[in-house]
Amino acid sequence: MLVDSHAHIELEDFNNDRDDVVRRAREKGIDYIVTVGIDLDDCRRAVAVAEEYEMVYASVGIHPHAAAAIDESTYDALRELAKNEKVVAYGEIGLDFFRNLSPREVQIERFKEQLGLAHELDLPVIIHDREAHRETMEILELRKGNQRGIIHCFSGDYAMAKRCLDLGYLISVPGTVTYKNSSILRDVVRKVPLDKLLVETDCPFLTPEPKRGKRNEPANVVLTARKVADIKGVSFEEICRMTSQNAVNLFGIT
Numbered sequence: 001m002l003v004d005s006h007a008h009i010e011l012e013d014f015n016n017d018r019d020d021v022v023r024r025a026r027e028k029g030i031d032y033i034v035t036v037g038i039d040l041d042d043c044r045r046a047v048a049v050a051e052e053y054e055m056v057y058a059s060v061g062i063h064p065h066a067a068a069a070i071d072e073s074t075y076d077a078l079r080e081l082a083k084n085e086k087v088v089a090y091g092e093i094g095l096d097f098f099r100n101l102s103p104r105e106v107q108i109e110r111f112k113e114q115l116g117l118a119h120e121l122d123l124p125v126i127i128h129d130r131e132a133h134r135e136t137m138e139i140l141e142l143r144k145g146n147q148r149g150i151i152h153c154f155s156g157d158y159a160m161a162k163r164c165l166d167l168g169y170l171i172s173v174p175g176t177v178t179y180k181n182s183s184i185l186r187d188v189v190r191k192v193p194l195d196k197l198l199v200e201t202d203c204p205f206l207t208p209e210p211k212r213g214k215r216n217e218p219a220n221v222v223l224t225a226r227k228v229a230d231i232k233g234v235s236f237e238e239i240c241r242m243t244s245q246n247a248v249n250l251f252g253i254t
């Protein structure tokens, strides 16, 4: 059993072969894929894809890139979408100070609002943090005890991971853990307890080695799980079992 806790198979990158992509994932032993919305239209597509495939679940929320496009009607639309039984999380939300596609102050305000909405909806959150560790942690620490969820595509060091664990968050490991220059992430994987780890593809992005350079897809989460097994010195089966259990428990998939 294996779960890809963070994919974007609703994106048009998969429009020509989504059936094959889902089938290949199933053949590789992946039981569930969580496909994650990034703006309102994309959230609608994510829910539609989740309705189409039994093994696919959806997360809805507005990515920091699209934060500036949020208006009064956006949250009502998300509340409606979240009623769908295949919606298991709220996100991805957070801060992206690398690309800054929305102004930073707007990202921060919308992030706080969406943490509140996720709490209202009683959904775990999927947090995106790129080059915004300090601000992300400050905001999450303000909500201590009021939130549960995942730091997706974790890119901090172990000191930050420890703060996230203390707040009750899980740490999700992307395919970049297979890259030569990812020694800080491998250190995090080594030290974070197995009952706090998830694996993800973030496909079509971040393709793990040795497939780097090609479009990523959920079947490749196997490569990431193998690398995590190597780093932690436990069997591949144990990594699959533990990370899947963590995911299924958090998302409430039965």
Ligand SMILES: [Zn+2]
Binding pocket: 092, 127, 128, 129, 152, 153
């Ligand atoms: Zn992200």
Ligand SMILES: [Zn+2]
Binding pocket: 006, 007, 008, 036, 092, 202
């Ligand atoms: Zn993503």
